[in-house]
Amino acid sequence: MNALIESNPKTYTIEEYLSLEERSAEKHHFINGEIIAMPGGTYYYSLIATNFTTALNNAIEEKQLNFQVLNSDMKVFIPRLISVVYPDAIVICSEPEFYKNRKDIIANPLLIVEVLSPSTAEYDRGTKFFDYKGIASFREYILVEQTVPFVTAIYKTSERTWTDTEADGLDTSVFLQSINCTIDLKRIYKGVKFE
Numbered sequence: 001m002n003a004l005i006e007s008n009p010k011t012y013t014i015e016e017y018l019s020l021e022e023r024s025a026e027k028h029h030f031i032n033g034e035i036i037a038m039p040g041g042t043y044y045y046s047l048i049a050t051n052f053t054t055a056l057n058n059a060i061e062e063k064q065l066n067f068q069v070l071n072s073d074m075k076v077f078i079p080r081l082i083s084v085v086y087p088d089a090i091v092i093c094s095e096p097e098f099y100k101n102r103k104d105i106i107a108n109p110l111l112i113v114e115v116l117s118p119s120t121a122e123y124d125r126g127t128k129f130f131d132y133k134g135i136a137s138f139r140e141y142i143l144v145e146q147t148v149p150f151v152t153a154i155y156k157t158s159e160r161t162w163t164d165t166e167a168d169g170l171d172t173s174v175f176l177q178s179i180n181c182t183i184d185l186k187r188i189y190k191g192v193k194f195e
Contacts, residue, residue, distance in 0.1 A: 011033030011034060017035055049072060051189065051191070065180070078131045114144070142176070151166070173185060174188075
């Protein structure tokens with residue numbers, strides 16, 4: 001599939017993308033008509049994303065909250081650009097809403113987590129966040145650094161106002177306002193060795 005996409009610079013409809021993605025062994029984002037191969041994650045990237053997903057599930061279960069946590073296999077629909085991406089983790093409130101009744105694309109994320117990497121950090125902080133803001137249900141964005149224990153939580157406080165808080169160091173925790181849960185950074189970075 002990659003050879004087909006890379007040798008043919010045309011734009012695609014979302015239906016064409018979904019048809020190709022169903023047959024692909026690799027994951028691709030669909031951004032404004034373009035199909036973009038996802039870079040492979042490192043060991044620590046994967047570990048951090050898995051730890052965060054686990055910590056989210058544990059926090060929600062402890063408080064007996066009615067939220068669902070999904071991992072990076074679930075796609076999210078971005079209406080602003082008619083785009084589809086794979087966040088590292090998402091939380092939805094109560095029942096899932098699916099794009100055109102497809103069970104592989106969520107349309108109502110409440111909270112989105114992205115683990116930052118050198119190749120995607122600028123995009124995740126900028127354009128992708130702007131695009132996510134076009135999702136009506138979206139209330140909180142979590143950016144997780146890979147090379148240092150540092151997490152930024154950005155929460156929607158009003159229609160056009162977002163407030164960010166930072167947690168810096170393994171002895172700190174991050175409060176997730178959208179789900180009223182606190183997660184210790186030592187859980188997020190369990191097993192990670194910093195250089």
